[in-house]
Amino acid sequence: MQEGTPLQSRQVNRELLVSILNSPKWFWMVISVLGLIVLIAMSAAGVLINQGFGVTGLNRPVMWGFFITNFVFWIGISHAGVMLSAILRLSKAEWRRPATRAAEILTVFSLLTAMLMPLIHTGRPWRTVYWIYTLPFVPYDYARGIWPNVRTPLVWDPSAVYTYLTSSILFVLVALIPDFAVLRDRTTGLSHRIYGMLAMGWQGNPRQWKLQIIAGVLLSALILPVFVSVHSIVSWDFGMAVSVKSWHSTIFAPYFVVGAVHSGVSAVALVLIVLRYIYGWQNYIRHEHIDALGRLLVVVATGWFYFFVMEVVFGFYGREADEIAVRNLQFMVSPWNIWMIIFVGITYFLPVSIWLSRSCRRNLWIMSVACISVNIGMWLERFLIIVPGLARKQLLTFDWYTYRPSLVEWLIVIGTFAMVSMLMVTIAKVVPLIPLYDIKEGEILRTEIKIGRVTVPATFRED
Amino acid sequence: MVTQRENHKWGMVVDLDRCTGCQACVVACQAENNIPINTQSYFQQRRAYEWIRIERYWEGEFPNVKARFIPILCQHCENAPCEPVCPVFATYHNDEGLNVQVYNRCIGTRYCSVNCPYTVRFFNFWQPQWPDRFRNQLNPDVTVRTRGVMEKCTFCVQRLRRGEVNVERRGLEPLTGERIPVADRKLNYRQMKEGNYMPACVQACPTNALQFADQHDETGPVKAIFEEANGQIETREHGGHVDEAHTRVYRLFEEVGTKPNLIYLKKVDAFPVDKRPR
Numbered sequence: 175m176q177e178g179t180p181l182q183s184r185q186v187n188r189e190l191l192v193s194i195l196n197s198p199k200w201f202w203m204v205i206s207v208l209g210l211i212v213l214i215a216m217s218a219a220g221v222l223i224n225q226g227f228g229v230t231g232l233n234r235p236v237m238w239g240f241f242i243t244n245f246v247f248w249i250g251i252s253h254a255g256v257m258l259s260a261i262l263r264l265s266k267a268e269w270r271r272p273a274t275r276a277a278e279i280l281t282v283f284s285l286l287t288a289m290l291m292p293l294i295h296t297g298r299p300w301r302t303v304y305w306i307y308t309l310p311f312v313p314y315d316y317a318r319g320i321w322p323n324v325r326t327p328l329v330w331d332p333s334a335v336y337t338y339l340t341s342s343i344l345f346v347l348v349a350l351i352p353d354f355a356v357l358r359d360r361t362t363g364l365s366h367r368i369y370g371m372l373a374m375g376w377q378g379n380p381r382q383w384k385l386q387i388i389a390g391v392l393l394s395a396l397i398l399p400v401f402v403s404v405h406s407i408v409s410w411d412f413g414m415a416v417s418v419k420s421w422h423s424t425i426f427a428p429y430f431v432v433g434a435v436h437s438g439v440s441a442v443a444l445v446l447i448v449l450r451y452i453y454g455w456q457n458y459i460r461h462e463h464i465d466a467l468g469r470l471l472v473v474v475a476t477g478w479f480y481f482f483v484m485e486v487v488f489g490f491y492g493r494e495a496d497e498i499a500v501r502n503l504q505f506m507v508s509p510w511n512i513w514m515i516i517f518v519g520i521t522y523f524l525p526v527s528i529w530l531s532r533s534c535r536r537n538l539w540i541m542s543v544a545c546i547s548v549n550i551g552m553w554l555e556r557f558l559i560i561v562p563g564l565a566r567k568q569l570l571t572f573d574w575y576t577y578r579p580s581l582v583e584w585l586i587v588i589g590t591f592a593m594v595s596m597l598m599v600t601i602a603k604v605v606p607l608i609p610l611y612d613i614k615e616g617e618i619l620r621t622e623i624k625i626g627r628v629t630v631p632a633t634f635r636e637d
Numbered sequence: 638m639v640t641q642r643e644n645h646k647w648g649m650v651v652d653l654d655r656c657t658g659c660q661a662c663v664v665a666c667q668a669e670n671n672i673p674i675n676t677q678s679y680f681q682q683r684r685a686y687e688w689i690r691i692e693r694y695w696e697g698e699f700p701n702v703k704a705r706f707i708p709i710l711c712q713h714c715e716n717a718p719c720e721p722v723c724p725v726f727a728t729y730h731n732d733e734g735l736n737v738q739v740y741n742r743c744i745g746t747r748y749c750s751v752n753c754p755y756t757v758r759f760f761n762f763w764q765p766q767w768p769d770r771f772r773n774q775l776n777p778d779v780t781v782r783t784r785g786v787m788e789k790c791t792f793c794v795q796r797l798r799r800g801e802v803n804v805e806r807r808g809l810e811p812l813t814g815e816r817i818p819v820a821d822r823k824l825n826y827r828q829m830k831e832g833n834y835m836p837a838c839v840q841a842c843p844t845n846a847l848q849f850a851d852q853h854d855e856t857g858p859v860k861a862i863f864e865e866a867n868g869q870i871e872t873r874e875h876g877g878h879v880d881e882a883h884t885r886v887y888r889l890f891e892e893v894g895t896k897p898n899l900i901y902l903k904k905v906d907a908f909p910v911d912k913r914p915r
Contacts, residue, residue, distance in 0.1 A: 226784040228763040233683035235756055237747040292746070297785045305724045320742075325721040328746055351825075416893055417718050417754035483671040564751060568890060570709070573756045576682045596730040 183602035192611050193453050193602045194357065200452075201603065215589020216576075218582045219294050227297045229582045236564045236577040241248050241295040242411075246556045246585050247437070248288035248594070249335065249408050250430070251549075252575025255342055255403035256401040260394035269466040271616045272458045275609045276449065277442045278346045279382060283597040286338045287590050291620030294586060296335060306332045327410045334407040340398045348389045349480075351376050352611040353553065403585070405434045420500040420563040421491060429481035436471065436478045440525070444545040445465045447538050449607055458608050461536045468535035468544075472526055477546075479522045482555075500566045503522065510562055517558055521551030642801065643695040643824045646734035646852040647792055649839070650862050651708055655846035655883075658706035660687050665841030666710075668792060671779045673765035686759045688790040689838050705904070708847070710759045711736060711790035711840070712889060712897030719758060720748035727787070733797075734898055738789055747783045754890045758789045758845035781862070792849075793836040798836035826851035852898075862886055866900050 192559035222229055232239050258277040292306075293299040305328070322329050355376035358369040376382060409430035412421040443464060450459040489497050505511050513538045525544040535541060561577045601607070621627050646742065664731045666672065666689045666910050675685040689710035706828070713736045720736065727742040728749055751759035764784040775781060780797035782788050783847050803809050810818045811833040821828070839849040850859035866886045871878045873891075881887070885902040 226763050227760065228682070228684070230762075232760075232762070233681070234685075234750070234759070237750045237760065295747075296745040298745055301785075305744050305746070306740070316703070320726060323721065323724050323726050325746070328722065328724040328748055411748075414722070415718070415748075415752045415891075417752050519846065568754045568893075570692065570756065584868045 183617075186458075186610055186613050186617070187360075190458065190606050190608050190613070191357070191360065194604065194606065197358065197603075198452075201599070204599055205596060208592045208599065211592035212589050212596060214445055215586050215592070218585035218589070222294065222582050222586075223297065229313060229580060230485070230579045231578045231583060233575055233577070235567055235573050235575045236561055238295075238560055238564060239577055240557075240579045240583040240587050241291045243553065243556045243560055244590055245288050245291035245295070246408055246430075246560075247553045248284040248291070248590065249405060250434035250437045250552060250556075251441050251594075251614040252281040252282040252288065252338070252342070252438065253401065253405060253434035254442040255279075255345070256397050257346065257435050257439055258442060260397050261389070261402065263394050263530070264398075267466075268616060268619070269463050270354050272455075272463055272608045272614045273446055273467070274612065275346075275349065275444055275605075276445050276607045277438075278342060279350065279601055279605070280438075280442060280445060280594075280598065281342045281606065282339070282346060283594050285335065285342065286597075287594050289332075289335060289339070290590070300494055305329075306502050309372075320362065327407065327414045330407045331411055334404045338397075338400050338404045341400055343392065345390075345397060347372075348386065348393060349609060349612075350387060352378065352383075353606050356610055357606075358577075387444060395613075402431060405431045412563075418567050419494070419496045421559070422567075423485060423488060424464065425481060425485050426451070429478075429485055432474060432478045432481055433552060433555060436474045436521075437465060437549050439471055439474060440545040440548040440552075443471070444542055444549075447542050447545075453602075455608065458613060461538075464538065464541055465532070465535045468529040468541065471548075472529045475522055475526050482522075484519075496569045497565070499569065500562055503562045503566050504558060510558070513554060514558060517551050519551075520547040521555060613624075639726070641805065641824060642733075643827065644732050645826065646847070646898070647713070647797075647858060648734070648850065648852045648863055648898045648900070649710075649792070649836075650848045650859055650902065652846045653705075653707060654902060655844040656691075656706045657709060657844055657846075658691050658693060658704065659843065660691055661841045662708060662838035662847065663687060665837040666772075666790070669776060669779070669837035670758045671781050671798075674767060674771075684760075684762045686788070687796050688757070688759070688788075701911050703721070703910050707901070708838075709755055709757060709793075709868050709889070710899070712755055712895065712899040713790075713792060715896035715898065716894055718752040718754065718893070718895060721871055722748040722752050724748075730861060731852045735792055736789075737791060737794065738787060740780055740788065742783050743786045745787070747787065749787055754893050754895065756799050760881065761786050761788065796836065797829070797834050800829055803833065804828045826854040828835075830854070862900055862902070890913060 187506075232240065255278040258270055259274040263274070271520070293302055295303075296302055324330075351373060354369050354373035355378065358366060358373045358376075361369055406427035409426040412418070413423060413426035415421045446459045446467075447464065449455060486501070489501050503510055504514055525548050528540055528544040565576050566574055642871060667675075670688060672686045672688060673679075675687070677684045687713060689708055692707050692709055694707070696705050715730075715733065715734075717728075717730065717736050723729075724746060725742050725744055726739070727744070728736065728738050731737050745760070747760055750756070750760060750896045761782055761784045765782060776795070778799065785884075800811070803811060804817065804824060805822050808822050809815070810817055810820070817828070831850070835849050836847075839847045848857075848859055850857045852863050854860055865884065867888065868886060869884075870888075870891070872879050885905070887901055887903060888897050888899070889901060891897075
């Protein structure tokens, strides 16, 4: 039983295409403000590339800092797309419908942003050609038998992330075809031709629908292993480091995957709330959807919290002096212990206590506070794993140090947030962020007829 | 170029009982390997280049304190954690037991430094610079690294290469300058010995705390120490017990499983610090 009034197909088209066909006044203002922040971040990156890594706060024990934290964070956000589209599609959760498109597009953009971070992180981005783009047309030194080192997580990592990026883009495009056709029929001039090309001759006949549905289900199933592997492999960047005591742990892969879903789904819930507010999509993003996301998040957050506690418990259980040194820094030494308390509070206790109450789940303001706090907390989580682990790498106390991020690093990190927001706002002008056909399908499925005393669905799903 | 390069396995023994913490090795390394001048601000940023460094630890409580010194340099590990993590093979193990760094290949992921338990890998955070009067003092055998590149102790591989050329091509006895008979111009441990090839730090050490040799060298004391250390690893691998109280030989962070080619000999303390509370 779903809430809300039944929607007509015509009304769905009109209301969901409002973001594309109308140009609101605030659009260019938002774009220019975000673009300015991105430009500032780009000049900060330019300073970094020009001057060298000296302008960051990195030092000898702490060679990885804000950039790697940010990389892991954005990869984490990208896990929402598959979680909501593929997993909920395969498990036939009806409430996924309005959330899928926004989640998938957020996936693509956060992956693109995440892939920028290692480029900046090396300090000489043009050299990364030898690392990531090891395709035949790139001057890689094959002639002398020099190949990429397949033993390193840094080669597994781009492989996984690029596979994920490719499949996510494919996923979005397949799901977009019917909506592109709708747009093709409602635009003129150049945009008509572009949408026509993207719609690939979609007529909406039964054979095309069948193929589109098969492609969607197949991609959902195929993307699942990628979904699990991407953040597992990202976690192995840390888990495989034998010398960094607090990283070298077998629990990292599931811990990171669950954490990624936690932050990603929260981010999608936040995006949905913002979309509902700015485009007035009250009929589509209803309280029941946010409510369902909140209930899902209670489970995910608790799973994540289990892994978090286990990771700490394993650390103490070994009672090795070097591991205890890291934990001592994390839990006892200011300011790390303060950050630790804040992080656990805003990642688990605050949001879960909000999500446990039905009235809070249905209050969009409180929900957005919870979602923002989860994302700040998950960013802090990665930071509190990466930096204290390096600052207390081994027992040579002579080499212990701390890390103080510089202005350049702050600007670049803030710039990535502005960049993802800007890309989301821009894409809302080009494609409908709520799938039209999916909503219509949901409307058909929820039509009910009364037979005698019972109410039954008018349509049966044959699958 | 030399042609008949033999397989060596270079190793160093650091006798902590002899180390006085004088830092002569640090200076020698700095001069030999074109290491940029470590200014005060480099130290304050914790970005100083110290391919070999003397770590100083205090033992005991005041006034009963003793300074303890330990020279730490790249351990040239057999199972070096830095090697498998480099995506571009900028660091690898050569067949002479050296962990070598190819500066031109380095792209700057800094994973090797993250994964080094001894923190002996140094990243060029800034473009290295020397005062003008030092320009002509740079060692022509050693690459001047650029910014964004990882660097580390090489066991002075340039001295090894020069020694090889001296023996095989020029055929000169290193210390006396006599000609070596052609039949003896082999790059074995007999020719590549002290005087012909030794790292700058070993040469500079006034107390002979650092000893350097080919591990195949049967004449020197180094081989026996390495055999004892390898025996310890074998004993541990088979679950045996090593009586650490009665041996001076140990390797740094052996539990990480790196199997370093650098062995430390414990300090023999004639007058241990009195740790009883007063």
